Amino acid sequence: MVHSAASGPRTLFDKVFDQHVVTAREDGQCLLFIDRHLLHEGSFHAFDKLKARGARIARPDLTFGIEDHYVPTRTRDLGAIDPAIAKMIRQLRDNTAAHGLRLFDLNDPAQGIVHVVGPEQGLTLPGLTIVCGDSHTATHGAFGAIAFGIGASEVAHVLMTQTLWQKKPKRMRIRVEGQLALGVFAKDMALSIIAAIGADGAAGHAIEYAGSAVRALSMEGRLTLCNLSIEAGGRCGMIAPDETTFAYIKDRPYAPVGDEFQRSVDNWMALAGDPDAVFDREVVLDAAEIAPIVTWGISPEDAAPITANAPDPDRMSDPARAAHVREALDYMGIRAGQPLTEIAVDRVFIGSCTNSRIEDLRAAAAVLAGRKARVPGLVSPGSALVKRQAEEEGLHRIFMEAGLEWVDAGCSMCVGMNGDLVPPAERCASTTNRNFRGRQGPGSRTHLMSPAMAAAAAVTGHLTDMRPLLAGREIGLTGDR
Amino acid sequence: MEAFRILDAIACPLPLSGIDTDQLIPARFMKRSRADGYGDYLLHDLRFDESGQPKPDFPLNASRWAGARVLVTRRNFGSGSSREAAVYALVDYGFACVIAPSFGDIFASNAVNNGLLPATVSEEDCEALLAGLEDGDGTARVDLEACEIRAANLVIPFRVDPVWRTKLLNGWDDIDLTLSHAATIEAFQAKDSSARPWLVPSVRAS
Known part of the structure; x- marks a missing residue:
């Protein structure tokens, strides 16, 4: 690796980040390799930029389109809806077809919201870097991936190069210890965190959620928790992968299979942060004190x-x-x-x-x-x-x-x-x-x-x-x- | 992209906190092509009433702030959605700099990618600047070389990520820079594909 990873104990975020550094500059900017790029109807600005340069998509095999932001929910017939909205959907179809991308369109039996479909299809895996032109991309961090939302210029950059320039953010750990009371859910946990640290409380930080109450969450709960990272100002939030994670991934359509799955799991197990890794900031909440919010x-x-x-x-x-x-x-x-x-x-x-x-x-x-x-x-x-x-x-x-x-x-x-x-x-x-x-x-x-x-x-x-x-x-x- | 060094301009105070990107451009306006411009959508639902008339008490509608190129506002500006159209709306309206105590992370990087300077100041300096602009002649000098704002009788330092500063000072575009690393990216992928054979999704399910 070109980048010399900092020696000493590392966090989950550090381990995944370091593994994706293509090259590092003296000013701290790192060129990060991107493993998954998810597109939706809003990605048209980036496709326009691509067109303006006459460029092609660097890694169509790592790039997926999903119709979600503008899709009608009471019909699947584009002829029956506002033509301006139908145009947004057709635009994505045209752009993904022109570049030979896999598209989960309206009529696909696996269509859905990008942050639901990624995990469900096994496209979201531990240790990956995942980006999407949507601020709730942090959702995928529930698997121990570095996942974050990007703007149209960055979408265009990833399309053309499969990389992004990033500076390592500060690391923040949010621990929730103890047991949630009956009727208290991951959503309440997340809103309690945001109320405690503020809507910009995690700005400039990558969040790692930890503690016994987080470990006890199902994948669905973890996805909800990580989803709301951006509402605390954090561009990404993640949870170390464990047995809950692996059990969820197994047998998903795009997930590794057989021996390869087992080898992947061995690899993913090693992603958890070192016990003595240091965070720039730590917040601790008592799960028992969280009420429905x-x-x-x-x-x-x-x-x-x-x-x-x-x-x-x-x-x-x-x-x-x-x-x-x-x-x-x-x-x-x-x-x-x-x-x-x-x-x-x-x-x-x-x-x-x-x-x-x-x-x-x-x-x-x-x-x-x-x-x-x-x-x-x-x-x-x-x-x-x-x-x-x-x-x-x-x-x-x-x-x-x-x-x-x-x-x-x-x-x-x-x-x-x-x-x-x-x-x-x-x-x-x-x-x-x-x-x-x-x-x-x-x-x-x-x-x-x-x-x-x-x-x-x-x-x-x-x-x-x-x-x-x-x-x-x-x-x-x-x-x- | 145009290089940003020193900007002398009208600086409009907008004493609101947490102006999110849904306020900067409501979702219903995001279908337009960039070529058609986004300036008329900027802060649309705060600027205009239900019938589309400008709200007289909204700062951007006051003749005093017409032609403003600098916006001064309170904490957590540009939080929320990653929509780059929020930056397009600001830039197409004419803004080249936003001054605030804190910014949404995604908004700030989108801003820099479009030559818009997100200048971070302390809460105290922000309040002083908001008041100074109201009471003074309403103009400011933003000096990116010195990371300094001069307005009324104030001299206020601001912070911006040094990498972003260099990019803005030179008007650089990331893509050309990255393409100069093509061989390194190629080598990384070759090595990585043997280290992580499961990286490429194996099922092209329909």
Whole structure:
């Protein structure tokens, strides 16, 4: 290797990073080799750049296209939707076809959200470098990969060279120790972390999640946790691969098979950080103290336990924070000090790369079974395969009997690009990742929460502590708790 | 890309924290080709009301800040989505520099790739600058050589990653630089494919 890796104990991040350094400059910039490049409809700017240079894709065998951001969820017929949106999808088809790329299109039995499909297909593996023009690419770090979102210029750079210039970020470890209480999920863990360190708390850092509560999470839970790294400002978040990881990967369509799988596992086992590796920053949370969380404001850091009240800006000492809180409460239409459980919602959305996997749907269904929703809602599974599995388990009937709409896979109402929008001034209980102003549609108001909490909000019509509703019911987690 | 050395321009204060990329450009406007320009979409839903009329109290709509090329704002600017269109909107509107106490990591690298300087200042200096621009003549000098901002009677240091600084000072594009390493990349791949034979996805499943 050209790069001389720093001697001494190394973190998981260091080991994966070092292995991908093609060349290192004196100023600290490293040219990193990229193992997986995932494209979606938004990648057209990068293809335009390629065209302008008359360039070809360096490694089409490591490059995959997935239709997700703009796809309709109530039909798969492009002729039946807004032509401007259909054009975005056709553009990706044309661009991927012109370069001979594998595309998971709308009609593919494995289509879905890029961050659900990658793991599901075995494209996401430990120790890889994975990039995508989407900030939630950190999701794939759940496998012990370095995975991060990039902009269009960087997408073009990877297409042309299969590399990216990166400077090693600082390393941050977030340990969550102990056991999560019943009805507390990875989403609550992630929002608690963000509330504790701030929406820019991990800026400039690569996060490693560790501790017994993280180890106890299923792959689905780990994916949710890593997914929200960017909402804490971290471009990537990762978890050391272990038996849970390997069991998930085995027999996935693109995963190594037979002896090669075993050799891979041996290799992946060695990726875990050295015990005495040093982090630039460490944060420790007690799992037992984490409660079901909802957001009340316009940044993911504006989060609190469901049992709390909205904050009062007049009682804050930091004027900049008070100004933000005032603005957030004003946008959200919430009174200072209002109990969060008093907040009525207009609709619910269960889906997105954060919370649309089978366990998420099971948790929501556990709350909804035999109950009616008081407000309309959309349930969009993360992929066609998740949809099929949910239907085999009968979950779709629970959603539909509750009065919710059961639709196809896509980014859907998380970002509204396909036209699945929350109307102006309406309030949505959402399992997504961003409660930004207008994120789910102009003037929309978003409260982030776990799927079980969103299901409970649907049942009661307001933000609700779902734990009593869950009492005595099976949640259907495959994780060890 | 144009080189950035010294910029003398109107500097618009935008005293908001956490302006995310969904605010910089709402998702519904991202279907346009870059050639058609993104400037009219910048901060669209904060700048315009439901009927498309400019909101009179939004700084960018005030005649005083017309033609601004520097934006001064509060912490965590450009957080959220990786959409480079957020940078296109700023650049196409005319901005060449954003000054804030912190930036979203992806936004900042997108900015540099488009010649837009993300200049990091302390919270205190940011507040002083916001006030100084309101009270003074509203212009600033951003000196990338010296990493220094002069506005009103203030002289404020700013931080920018040294690698990014060099890139901006020279107007460099990464791709040409990387292509000069083609042989090294080739050698890396040859060696790597024997070390990690499972790297290339083996099933071309349909």
